[in-house]
Amino acid sequence: MNAGYSIRWAAEHGLPRLGFLALRGVGDPFARLLSGDEGYDDPYSLIDQLRGAGGVQLTPFGYAAFDYELCREILRDRRFGVRVPIDPAVPLLLRRYAERVVLPPNPIEAPSMFAQDPPEHGRLRKSVASAFTPRAVSRLGDQVREVIAELLDAMAARGSADLIADFAAQVPIALIAEMMGFPAADRPLFQRWGYAVAPLLDVGVSWQTHRHAMAATAAMKDYLAAHIEKLRREPGDDIFSLLVSTSDQTDDELLSSASLLLGAGFINTTNLIGNAVPLLLSHAGQLDLLRLEPERWPLAIEELLRFDPPIQMTVRRVLEPVEFDGGVPLEPGKSVLVSLAGANRDPVKFPDPTRFDVTRPNAGDHLSFGTGIHGCLGAYLARLEALHALPALFERFPDIRLDGEPTRRPLSTLHGYAHMPARLKSR
Numbered sequence: 001m002n003a004g005y006s007i008r009w010a011a012e013h014g015l016p017r018l019g020f021l022a023l024r025g026v027g028d029p030f031a032r033l034l035s036g037d038e039g040y041d042d043p044y045s046l047i048d049q050l051r052g053a054g055g056v057q058l059t060p061f062g063y064a065a066f067d068y069e070l071c072r073e074i075l076r077d078r079r080f081g082v083r084v085p086i087d088p089a090v091p092l093l094l095r096r097y098a099e100r101v102v103l104p105p106n107p108i109e110a111p112s113m114f115a116q117d118p119p120e121h122g123r124l125r126k127s128v129a130s131a132f133t134p135r136a137v138s139r140l141g142d143q144v145r146e147v148i149a150e151l152l153d154a155m156a157a158r159g160s161a162d163l164i165a166d167f168a169a170q171v172p173i174a175l176i177a178e179m180m181g182f183p184a185a186d187r188p189l190f191q192r193w194g195y196a197v198a199p200l201l202d203v204g205v206s207w208q209t210h211r212h213a214m215a216a217t218a219a220m221k222d223y224l225a226a227h228i229e230k231l232r233r234e235p236g237d238d239i240f241s242l243l244v245s246t247s248d249q250t251d252d253e254l255l256s257s258a259s260l261l262l263g264a265g266f267i268n269t270t271n272l273i274g275n276a277v278p279l280l281l282s283h284a285g286q287l288d289l290l291r292l293e294p295e296r297w298p299l300a301i302e303e304l305l306r307f308d309p310p311i312q313m314t315v316r317r318v319l320e321p322v323e324f325d326g327g328v329p330l331e332p333g334k335s336v337l338v339s340l341a342g343a344n345r346d347p348v349k350f351p352d353p354t355r356f357d358v359t360r361p362n363a364g365d366h367l368s369f370g371t372g373i374h375g376c377l378g379a380y381l382a383r384l385e386a387l388h389a390l391p392a393l394f395e396r397f398p399d400i401r402l403d404g405e406p407t408r409r410p411l412s413t414l415h416g417y418a419h420m421p422a423r424l425k426s427r
């Protein structure tokens, strides 16, 4: 393992982790929300405590915003960027050294568009955006239906399933792998890498988790580099072939873009579908309404996204001095946590926000796909997949029952289940 990785871990995770553990020990709600050990199961009561008086707050780990309008404004304001600095509390020498360590191309580090400010961001996003427009995505409808029908048949034959591994994860991984021209046999690899890299969006992860993520990014890099070489020789009609042959992206940019599309295209949609199942089963009246009036599903998907968002938070860097009404002045160079889950539960925007209501008229205003220049590129694709997967699951297995408590993945940023055993009785 590259020695530089341990320096990066120490600066980005190791020292903040010590801070979390100390503050969590005295019950600090922010440390509890971010530590991933507690905040993942029911982050919402912690968020309500943290929302407090509103406005941007100064926390031991930077600024934080939980109100809808503030979060929306920060995400749309060019005075905030996405290249988030290592915490200034980390000793300068360690910070400087850590900033020079280059990790293998991965979804969340530059040159990934996710971590690039304009103008680089616009160039990278433009080269893939045409594959994700509503029109391009709507052409995938038949493919989505086919994938789902095969998965449901396989689950029906067994009579029981882990709804995450056997269904929620399989739908998006099949779609994104197909869109990008990867062989079906390699899908388990993408899942393994995706789950290994996911914790890197949190702060304060353990050395073991970080090492595992680095090993996955290195393996992913080798695999994707070989795939790019192959597509240069024999291009297919997938979006990645198009990207390799027509865009002006460097090899490192291509590797980051591919890993971002694979990662973002899989885990978040898995979590949307997975989070929806227990929520709908525990609101039987609302599920009955959707069965009777299936035209309500699109709004129901928005309410599912609002109520239990797959990405709970994101981070921005203050680029210029900013002062919002009623909050602390924001100093350049510091980071701001933007709580998407907090925005979605803001009572000013969503009356009675803790009520799950598939008929909520403004559910679609949620911030679960972010907003502004980094707003989710795959939002139409994710919606299309959920819109086919969920009605088909409940239609095929009207008596579906969870078999015990589903277990959450212990992450703070990406919010979803690891396992969800279920008993199925098909029509």
Ligand code: HEM
Residues within 6 Å of the ligand: 075, 113, 114, 115, 125, 176, 260, 261, 264, 265, 266, 268, 269, 272, 309, 310, 311, 314, 315, 340, 367, 368, 369, 370, 371, 373, 374, 375, 376, 377, 378, 379, 381, 382
């Ligand atoms: C329910 C599923 C999904 C959710 C909740 C979700 C959520 C988000 C959010 C919140 C952001 C913005 C992050 C920020 O501003 O810091 C984002 C960005 C992004 N998402 Fe998604 N996403 C989902 C599915 C997908 C899919 C299926 C794809 C592609 C196949 C995708 C590709 C991307 C990309 C490329 C970005 C970065 C855009 C940029 O930086 O310009 N996402 N997503």
